[in-house]
């Protein structure tokens with residue numbers, strides 16, 4: 473799950489004409505990048521229910537939908553629903569799915585009702601349209617889209633061609649990026665999202681994807697594919713890494729991907745994964761400026777480390793990845809192998825550390841990792857550690873992207889996390905649901921990489937394999 477950056481907060485304040493009363497995440501954007509739909513936390517600061525999960529914020533979109541409402545369309549839809557059983561069933565499905573989606577962030581919030589807090593019928597076309605754009609299966613929202621789109625004329629600044637959509641199906645998380653290419657070759661994000669479904673649960677031990685993990689993942693994939701289509705991406709590229717690579721039973725997943733995305737599942741090798749992470753993390757990095765406009769001092773060659781759930785990839789290079797390696801160590805895999813206590817015992821962590829050390833010795837013999845001048849760390853372990861290090865009250869990718877995580881600080885955060893229980897870690901405000909139990913092993917891997925290759929700090933990047941996949945998809949067409 474992304475988060476609200478300072479710029480997004482300002483933009484939404486301008487759009488709404490007031491400060492939003494709950495923290496939010498932008499789930500869809502208009503062609504020039506301003507927020508279109510936000511996802512709200514299900515309760516406000518006083519603990520009162522906030523049932524509108526998806527909120528349409530773009531004023532132009534709001535105005536167009538209001539025009540339909542003042543044209544009497546709410547009453548007309550309710551008449552249709554009362555006389556059309558199939559439509560009524562579809563609408564009931566939309567309400568139910570909406571409540572389930574809200575419960576993903578807070579289980580008790582399933583009781584707050586369906587679309588926009590409604591239990592039956594149609595109350596607000598804005599809420600249905602927002603749900604459609606967020607990837608909900610919503611007949612009313614889809615109808616609104618046909619009536620009001622395009623909201624904005626696509627100007628030359630937004631670049632030519634339709635957006636690309638890519639999904640990274642990792643061991644721990646499933647992530648989406650929908651982006652269009654700007655005139656300068658950079659990407660404009662239309663959607664970036666992450667949900668932890670842990671498709672790789674027990675794959676290290678059983679070699680098989682568990683039915684529950686598959687169902688959780690396919691549900692999110694369906695939502696992502698519908699959102700990509702609602703944002704006018706003609707195709708969705710789905711790439712799977714470590715857990716799916718190793719699973720012997722991926723036919724069911726392959727069928728689901730073909731049906732939902734309309735494309736074959738791409739199972740990518742560890743080396744390709746390392747190269748794509750490198751591409752996504754380092755594009756435009758040499759000579760980049762920090763948030764205050766000063767040079768970042770990120771000098772090539774770069775070592776990009778991508779700590780995943782099932783594997784960790786490392787790639788070295790200046791402009792392009794010149795050497796890359798994939799290892800069988802990851803936050804989920806190491807936790808399942810070494811950690812049996814909550815919190816983990818010192819002996820368990822020492823065992824894990826020894827295993828990581830042995831694997832890094834192999835890495836040393838495979839790629840010239842020590843020759844890099846800048847270590848770049850991507851993916852959820854690194855970004856979450858940096859968010860904790862910064863003491864952020866809520867996850868904010870803008871505050872994290874291309875900032876330095878100093879080794880001593882990483883070591884301190886690791887020690888603090890290792891002393892906590894799973895429940896205590898899960899309660900950290902920036903911890904995404906589903907990461908708290910595996911972040912200790914993830915942090916251990918990152919700290920050992922810093923130590924082994926002699927880096928005092930790592931540049932943390934929010935752009936990673938997803939961006940690499942998107943650049944590649946854009947170049948291919």
Ligand SMILES: [Zn+2]
Nearest residue numbers: 502530532533
């Ligand atoms: Zn807009």
